Amino acid sequence: xxxxxxxxxxxxxxxxxxxxxxxxxxxxxxxxxxxxxxxxxxxxxxxxxxxxxxxxxxxxxxxxxxxxxxxxxxxxxxxxxxxxxxxxxxxxxxxxxxxxxxxxxxxxxxxxxxxxxxxxxxxxxxxxxxxxxxxxxxxxxxxxxxxxxxxxxxxxxxxxxxxxxxxxxxxxxxxxxxxxxxxxxxxxxxxxxxxxxxxxxxxxxxxxxxxxxxxxxxxxxxxxxxxxxxxxxxxxxxxxxxxxxxxxxxxxxxxxxxxxxxxxxxxxxxxxxxxxxxxxxxxxxxxxxxxxxxxxxxxxxxxxxxxxxxxxxxxxxxxxxxxxxxxxxxxxxxxxxxxxxxxxxxxxxxxxxxxxxxxxxxxxxxxxxxxxxxxxxxxxxxxxxxxxxxxxxxxxxxxxxxxxxxxxxxxxxxxxxxxxxxxxxxxx
Amino acid sequence: xxxxxxxxxxxxxxxxxxxxxxxxxxxxxxxxxxxxxxxxxxxxxxxxxxxxxxxxxxxxxxxxxxxxxxxxxxxxxxxxxxxxxxxxxxxxxxxxxxxxxxxxxxxxxxxxxxxxxxxxxxxxxxxxxxxxxxxxxxxxxxxxxxxxxxxxxxxxxxxxxxxxxxxxxxxxxxxxxxxxxxxxxxxxxxxxxxxxxxxxxxxxxxxxxxxxxxxxxxxxxxxxxxxxxxxxxxxxxxxxxxxxxxxxxxxxxxxxxxxxxxxxxxxxxxxxxxxxxxxxxxxxxxxxxxxxxxx
Numbered sequence: 119x120x121x122x123x124x125x126x127x128x129x130x131x132x133x134x135x136x137x138x139x140x141x142x143x144x145x146x147x148x149x150x151x152x153x154x155x156x157x158x159x160x161x162x163x164x165x166x167x168x169x170x171x172x173x174x175x176x177x178x179x180x181x182x183x184x185x186x187x188x189x190x191x192x193x194x195x196x197x198x199x200x201x202x203x204x205x206x207x208x209x210x211x212x213x214x215x216x217x218x219x220x221x222x223x224x225x226x227x228x229x230x231x232x233x234x235x236x237x238x239x240x241x242x243x244x245x246x247x248x249x250x251x252x253x254x255x256x257x258x259x260x261x262x263x264x265x266x267x268x269x270x271x272x273x274x275x276x277x278x279x280x281x282x283x284x285x286x287x288x289x290x291x292x293x294x295x296x297x298x299x300x301x302x303x304x305x306x307x308x309x310x311x312x313x314x315x316x317x318x319x320x321x322x323x324x325x326x327x328x329x330x331x332x333x334x335x336x337x338x339x340x341x342x343x344x345x346x347x348x349x350x351x352x353x354x355x356x357x358x359x360x361x362x363x364x365x366x367x368x369x370x371x372x373x374x375x376x377x378x379x380x381x382x383x384x385x386x387x388x389x390x391x392x393x394x395x396x397x398x399x400x401x402x403x404x405x406x407x408x409x410x411x412x413x414x415x416x417x418x419x420x421x422x423x424x425x426x427x428x429x430x431x432x433x434x435x436x437x438x439x440x441x442x443x444x445x446x447x448x449x450x451x452x453x454x455x456x457x458x459x460x461x462x463x464x465x466x467x468x469x470x471x472x473x474x475x476x477x478x479x480x481x482x483x484x485x486x487x488x489x490x491x492x493x494x495x496x497x498x499x500x501x502x503x504x505x506x507x508x509x510x511x512x513x514x515x516x517x518x519x520x521x522x523x524x525x526x527x528x529x530x531x532x533x534x535x536x537x538x539x540x541x542x543x544x545x546x
Numbered sequence: 547x548x549x550x551x552x553x554x555x556x557x558x559x560x561x562x563x564x565x566x567x568x569x570x571x572x573x574x575x576x577x578x579x580x581x582x583x584x585x586x587x588x589x590x591x592x593x594x595x596x597x598x599x600x601x602x603x604x605x606x607x608x609x610x611x612x613x614x615x616x617x618x619x620x621x622x623x624x625x626x627x628x629x630x631x632x633x634x635x636x637x638x639x640x641x642x643x644x645x646x647x648x649x650x651x652x653x654x655x656x657x658x659x660x661x662x663x664x665x666x667x668x669x670x671x672x673x674x675x676x677x678x679x680x681x682x683x684x685x686x687x688x689x690x691x692x693x694x695x696x697x698x699x700x701x702x703x704x705x706x707x708x709x710x711x712x713x714x715x716x717x718x719x720x721x722x723x724x725x726x727x728x729x730x731x732x733x734x735x736x737x738x739x740x741x742x743x744x745x746x747x748x749x750x751x752x753x754x755x756x757x758x759x760x761x762x763x764x765x766x767x768x769x770x771x772x773x774x775x776x777x778x779x780x781x782x783x784x785x786x787x788x789x790x791x792x793x794x795x796x797x798x799x800x801x802x803x804x805x806x807x808x809x810x811x812x813x814x815x816x817x818x819x820x821x822x823x824x825x826x827x828x829x830x831x832x833x834x835x836x837x838x839x840x841x
Contacts, residue, residue, distance in 0.1 A: 377791025
């Protein structure tokens, strides 16, 4: 009898936990649940976009450290929104460097202490100095990570100009983005960004409908057309915004675009169905199209790449609590190699190259990072075939791709004006 | 009214409380925030007309320039209203016809219920799946285009099937005709059948019976259905976004973009303007049809 009652009580608690978990998944979840979570040992609430929240990583973390990751998957915009409006609704946030110019002044993030990060000094100089491991400088237009990577002090809301002990984000993953094309439908080499607005592809092009990223792709096109050279594509003046939007608007009016996309799956569908043959794209989307057996190339272009980077930050809500130690344990695990190898195998890049390399087969490393032809079939982490033996990675090696970065995703000083102009463009 | 049981106000209290907490309060907050200022990461308590002025930035100047041009806000509202108008007209005609069929031609209650359930089929799948599955049907290499090309009716794929006004209207009609059917059907079921017989006995043709008896008596249903459809379509941005390939502006999308950029005050201002517009439309509708009197 007694036993029975206990069981009932337990199952009710489980039910409540389940409901709380479901509520957290919802877009409008509120902050009323931490007390329920606090009773459960070794749990981290991980806020980020669904793309980065892999069940494999959650399983492996649990196995290695006993930490249970509770994913809170939302869109890129919502990550920023939640950090600013509900800083207590998560423990660890996975966000992009360009958001930091909004997030850090809000004071809602906890700076991370480099001394507690085992591999802190092994983080690739792409983040710390804006250069390749070989010392080659890479493009730093826009919100390049080195500009926002460090804080002057733990509680500072200003960025430091040179490396300090206090990091805003501990980098997880980054990549160089370019245009995706359907070589089977285009049937000729594509070498420049300006091809996106080439009338040859009228009604078959697409661009990203995320204003801050879309306008940078447009700026790459404008420069490629030889119309204008921006001092900083990631921080345009009002006149430069007007000029860029004018080019886009004219293209839209003449029917150049088949659609704009905002969501990863939309971009995959557009390309796989042949609705578009050239469009701004993300690397895993190209992989997704390829894995359907459809030819798709992540085309390297003469003007270079638009890069982005993401990393972990802690919520100020966990300062001084055991959760903070847990978060450091998790971040240290993340840089330890298994996760890095996992990301590298998806076509992203990991923050600590050395540890990731130790977790990859030599032939995998040669294909993904050194741009060499695959010795064996290349498989995704879930076992699906990505490339047959003999294929090489689009764009080549790490140094070739990251070395050709022209600009980084950014939030402009004139962001407010830019968003209004973007709405005008959509209405045109 | 009996003196036993709960007083009337107590019965209305729960719903009223829900309305106050979840509707009136957020609405007032929205109105308040629409007058606030903001920066990159904060909203700043203030009283400024900035958000409203920026919403209508250049509207006057551009309208009187040669050639006259519409500003973003007016253009967006016009697009939204145009789509809204088309959807309203089509759902009204379809909804009325289907409701008429269900109410006057289908005699058995079981059959009526079965056919009603059939009308709800579009709601059986999630919004996302429904949206995505339009592509293989309407797309450039979709089912319809393949069929048309095989039958040699067209040589090149028809492009306007997807990511166009047509696609948007189609998706809306597909979803929201039901919201027209239900209230109109409800009104029609209340029509005394003797009236129809009387009309026929008095020598009215089928068409005359329809226009002089059925339509006037279905007015409350038509009005309620119209309010449903108009308010949903005016505020929608997901359907317009997906089916229009994000290339067709809608008021909802504009607000969504601003929210994405953390510009809550201008988003709130646009929301207030949208609310005002929808209220005017509903007010105009109730001028035409006195719902309370007709019920």
